[in-house]
Amino acid sequence: MGTMCNRKNIFNGLGLLCFLLLPPFAIQSEQEYLLSLFTRILIYGLAAASLDLILGFGGMVSLGHAVFMGIGGYSVGILAFHSYESLPLLSWPFVLNGTENALLAWPFAVLVAALFGIVTGAICLRTKGMHFIMITLAFAQMAYYFFVSLTKYGGSDGLSLYNRSVFPALNLGSDISFYYLCLTILLVFLIIANRLVRSHFGRVLSACRENEQRVQVLGFASYRYKLACYTFSAATAGLAGVLLVNQAEFISPGLMHWTKSGELMVMVLLGGMGTLSGPVLGAATLLLMEDFLAMYTEHWMIILGPFLIFVVLFAKRGLYGLLMGTGGNHD
Amino acid sequence: MLLFIEQLLNGLQLGVMLFLMSAGLTLVFGIMQVINLAHGSFYMIGAYVAATVAIRSGSFLLGMAVALPVAAAVGMLMELTILRRLYKRDHLDQVLATFGLIFFFNELTRIIWGRQPLFMDVPSWLGGAVELLPGVHYPVYRLAIILVGIFVALFLYLLFSRTRLGMQIRAGASNREMVAALGVNIRLLYTLVFGLGTMLAALAGIMAGPILAVEVGMGESILILTFVVIVIGGIGSVRGALVGALLVGMVDTLGRVYLPDILSLLVSSATADTLGASLASMSVYILMAIVLTCKPAGLFPAQS
Amino acid sequence: MTETLLKAKNLCKHFGALQVCRNFNLQIERGELHALIGPNGAGKTTALDLLTGLLAPDSGTLLLNGRDITKTSVNKRARLGLARAFQVTSLFNSFSVLDNLMLAVQAQQGTGTHFWSRAAHDRKLVASATSFVERMGLLDRATVLAGNLSHGERRQLEMGMALATKPAMLLLDEPMAGLGPGGTLKLSELISSLKGEVTILMVEHDTHAVFALADRISVLVQGEVVATDTPKMIKENKLVQAAYLGGAK
Numbered sequence: 062m063g064t065m066c067n068r069k070n071i072f073n074g075l076g077l078l079c080f081l082l083l084p085p086f087a088i089q090s091e092q093e094y095l096l097s098l099f100t101r102i103l104i105y106g107l108a109a110a111s112l113d114l115i116l117g118f119g120g121m122v123s124l125g126h127a128v129f130m131g132i133g134g135y136s137v138g139i140l141a142f143h144s145y146e147s148l149p150l151l152s153w154p155f156v157l158n159g160t161e162n163a164l165l166a167w168p169f170a171v172l173v174a175a176l177f178g179i180v181t182g183a184i185c186l187r188t189k190g191m192h193f194i195m196i197t198l199a200f201a202q203m204a205y206y207f208f209v210s211l212t213k214y215g216g217s218d219g220l221s222l223y224n225r226s227v228f229p230a231l232n233l234g235s236d237i238s239f240y241y242l243c244l245t246i247l248l249v250f251l252i253i254a255n256r257l258v259r260s261h262f263g264r265v266l267s268a269c270r271e272n273e274q275r276v277q278v279l280g281f282a283s284y285r286y287k288l289a290c291y292t293f294s295a296a297t298a299g300l301a302g303v304l305l306v307n308q309a310e311f312i313s314p315g316l317m318h319w320t321k322s323g324e325l326m327v328m329v330l331l332g333g334m335g336t337l338s339g340p341v342l343g344a345a346t347l348l349l350m351e352d353f354l355a356m357y358t359e360h361w362m363i364i365l366g367p368f369l370i371f372v373v374l375f376a377k378r379g380l381y382g383l384l385m386g387t388g389g390n391h392d
Numbered sequence: 393m394l395l396f397i398e399q400l401l402n403g404l405q406l407g408v409m410l411f412l413m414s415a416g417l418t419l420v421f422g423i424m425q426v427i428n429l430a431h432g433s434f435y436m437i438g439a440y441v442a443a444t445v446a447i448r449s450g451s452f453l454l455g456m457a458v459a460l461p462v463a464a465a466v467g468m469l470m471e472l473t474i475l476r477r478l479y480k481r482d483h484l485d486q487v488l489a490t491f492g493l494i495f496f497f498n499e500l501t502r503i504i505w506g507r508q509p510l511f512m513d514v515p516s517w518l519g520g521a522v523e524l525l526p527g528v529h530y531p532v533y534r535l536a537i538i539l540v541g542i543f544v545a546l547f548l549y550l551l552f553s554r555t556r557l558g559m560q561i562r563a564g565a566s567n568r569e570m571v572a573a574l575g576v577n578i579r580l581l582y583t584l585v586f587g588l589g590t591m592l593a594a595l596a597g598i599m600a601g602p603i604l605a606v607e608v609g610m611g612e613s614i615l616i617l618t619f620v621v622i623v624i625g626g627i628g629s630v631r632g633a634l635v636g637a638l639l640v641g642m643v644d645t646l647g648r649v650y651l652p653d654i655l656s657l658l659v660s661s662a663t664a665d666t667l668g669a670s671l672a673s674m675s676v677y678i679l680m681a682i683v684l685t686c687k688p689a690g691l692f693p694a695q696s
Numbered sequence: 697m698t699e700t701l702l703k704a705k706n707l708c709k710h711f712g713a714l715q716v717c718r719n720f721n722l723q724i725e726r727g728e729l730h731a732l733i734g735p736n737g738a739g740k741t742t743a744l745d746l747l748t749g750l751l752a753p754d755s756g757t758l759l760l761n762g763r764d765i766t767k768t769s770v771n772k773r774a775r776l777g778l779a780r781a782f783q784v785t786s787l788f789n790s791f792s793v794l795d796n797l798m799l800a801v802q803a804q805q806g807t808g809t810h811f812w813s814r815a816a817h818d819r820k821l822v823a824s825a826t827s828f829v830e831r832m833g834l835l836d837r838a839t840v841l842a843g844n845l846s847h848g849e850r851r852q853l854e855m856g857m858a859l860a861t862k863p864a865m866l867l868l869d870e871p872m873a874g875l876g877p878g879g880t881l882k883l884s885e886l887i888s889s890l891k892g893e894v895t896i897l898m899v900e901h902d903t904h905a906v907f908a909l910a911d912r913i914s915v916l917v918q919g920e921v922v923a924t925d926t927p928k929m930i931k932e933n934k935l936v937q938a939a940y941l942g943g944a945k
Contacts, residue, residue, distance in 0.1 A: 122484045184681055188688045191427055191627055194483060195619045196684055202616050203677035210670035261802055262811035268788050268799050275786045278748060279803040280774030280861055323491045330488050360503055366496030373489040374477055
């Protein structure tokens with residue numbers, strides 16, 4: 062038990078060190094594309110870790126998680142768009158103006174994502190198993206087509222931002238400060254989530270994954286626990302979307318496509334389910350692998366597909382599980 | 393009114409395509425308890441093989457005759473090598489592994505056929521249109537699709553109600569252990585069911601070929617609608633798949649045509665157009681959400 | 697002095713054409729140990745499912761402490777004091793013995809929604825759960841995962857889980873099933889030590905244990921309660937004898 066904890070701490074510490082030292086390294090070695098690649102890793106890591114919260118801990122297999130990223134991203138994008146055009150977003154029942162101020166736009170975006178999470182979650186969580194997978198998928202597709210049809214905001218071509226959100230005392234236009242902001246947000250989330258899964262609440266949630274009926278017989282309203290977790294996870298994914306639209310200064314419905322949700326799932330699995338930091342490792346692995354394979358062949362998916370099947374069939378505990386040895390995983 | 397009849401037929405035609413896709417998939421769901429995201433890949437494979445053969449030989453029927461067994465063979469091979477290992481795993485593993493299969497099949501198709509879509513002609517003997525009612529002209533090819541769908545539905549009905557194999561499949565959907573206890577070779581049964589499912593998907597793909605472009609990713613767009621159909625109909629129920637497919641086909645088709653008109657009665661026409669278009673593209677999902685809110689297990693739950 | 701705790705009036709339930717519960721009537725007094733027996737397939741587990749709320753009856757009413765709970769959800773019933781130990785033990789296998797019990801204690805304390813405090817650092821919770829570990833005689837197994845327990849230990853833990861929610865009424869579904877003579881004895885002692893502290897409804901096949909433990913016995917035949925009486929009178933009941941002679945047991 063003790064050695065395992067140490068191993069985990071060493072691994073997490075080393076990982077953090079790598080992330081901390083990356084920007085100076087990238088600049089020293091004049092490979093600045095690394096900075097944007099790793100910023101994306103941090104952001105996808107955040108989204109994947111939030112998915113892990115419902116997938117690995119709550120046992121809710123959602124195939125529509127990317128939709129929350131899209132909604133968070135579009136909220137920031139649309140607010141910025143209205144700010145450039147100086148058109149109010151809403152004129153009735155109250156006036157809502159666009160804004161590029163991160164302190165206004167970002168919480169708003171997270172709130173919208175959470176709201177979408179709680180409404181769709183309330184419907185999705187009435188179902189279980191296969192139905193749940195498909196209904197989350199269907200809601201994501203619904204949002205996808207909704208944004209495709211919004212021609213005002215670019216439709217399927219997407220929406221470009223002129224610049225990143227304005228953050229007080231921090232120039233987000235600088236890739237380095239943006240990178241460190243993303244890293245900070247990811248760390249804060251991991252700390253909160255880590256606390257959450259060890260809390261009273263987290264235990265009830267894990268118990269739901271194993272045997273929801275038994276949890277109810279004990280007297281817990283399991284539905285509410287799952288819905289709360291689902292909503293929190295949605296809000297976090299929304300925040301990841303906010304960061305992503307700022308990183309790329311562009312958003313399109315493609316971000317919400319179900320294959321993106323699938324990729325998030327792949328990241329969770331690659332890294333290790335139910336480990337929180339595992340999915341960050343998974344995101345890094347997937348994105349780096351893509352980057353690496355794409356240098357050799359444009360058909361890199363022909364390698365990725367079978368690799369994925371191999372991992373599912375033979376290395377279920379993910380990379381994190383392999384690194385931790387036995388006991389690193391939850392089960 | 394004439395437009396309405398035409399649109400009804402279009403909805404029926406889409407419903408038939410969805411039925412072909414969902415009948416196979418719902419059986420696989422219901423009997424093997426496995427989620428197969430790669431079902432759309434067989435739709436694509438069927439379309440590609442048929443298009444290639446038809447373009448080379450000039451015969452649509454020959455294309456179909458080659459594509460159906462090829463798709464079924466690929467499907468059964470996939471069942472034997474990969475899916476079989478997933479039956480006992482949880483749904484998450486199934487989703488991820490079949491997601492990997494989609495990557496594989498899509499990229500393989502790109503390597504073999506390239507990035508350019510293939511275009512397949514409507515066979516000349518099914519070309520043209522017929523006058524169904526005075527003033528209602530409808531393409532023969534689309535009517536043929538509807539007929540094929542009715543034929544398949546009848547075939548499945550007879551298969552399930554009249555044959556021994558069909559009984560075993562139905563029994564397998566409701567009680568796996570029982571069927572195994574009765575000495576039915578459950579593995580072979582699974583492989584056969586899977587082959588049947590992929591063949592139906594391929595049939596849908598082949599028939600879609602002359603209407604749509606044959607391209608990579610065509611499987612995924614219909615796959616999601618297929619899921620909606622299955623969820624609405626009730627997982628594992630072929631009858632549910634039929635009803636769900638027709639419902640989704642109708643709602644989607646009629647919604648796209650009439651929602652902007654209906655909305656223009658309420659709001660200005662420009663707003664109605666955009667609003668109508670977005671509502672129409674979401675209509676089937678809204679339908680699904682409503683059905684699931686009232687009946688979480690779908691309209692015809694297979695297992696009670 | 698007797699006071700009715702649970703009362704089922706004319707509960708009916710059918711699955712398709714099969715009537716599994718017909719006019720199920722049962723009255724349980726506070727503090728008694730009531731046993732429900734009957735031949736195989738009499739609908740005993742279904743009856744418990746109806747009482748717990750895992751199944752909804754087609755008709756009839758169910759009163760707990762005089763309050764109508766026919767339409768109350770499973771988790772609300774649990775909070776009103778109905779606890780159940782399952783026949784096929786359903787523990788949280790990846791949780792340790794202590795963690796399983798902590799969850800049950802959490803349900804009773806209503807601390808499930810605390811999302812920041814670490815459960816393992818909650819002294820009151822740990823102490824309370826530990827006391828149940830001790831009471832169930834599992835102290836030396838406290839850190840073992842529930843999935844790795846022996847059959848008998850799982851039964852003990854299952855019982856402890858139900859008890860830890862501090863129920864007004866405990867429903868035991870065949871607690872002795874699959875236990876050897878030693879295990880049966882151990883569990884009988886445990887159950888009899890609970891007598892008076894908590895009202896118990898026990899479904900059980902082991903007639904020896906039932907007649908030794910129960911205050912009153914109800915006999916269920918084909919979904920219907922045909923007799924309710926003291927063990928002594930039940931033994932002499934002609935109707936019951938007929939049912940058992942015709943039954944599988």
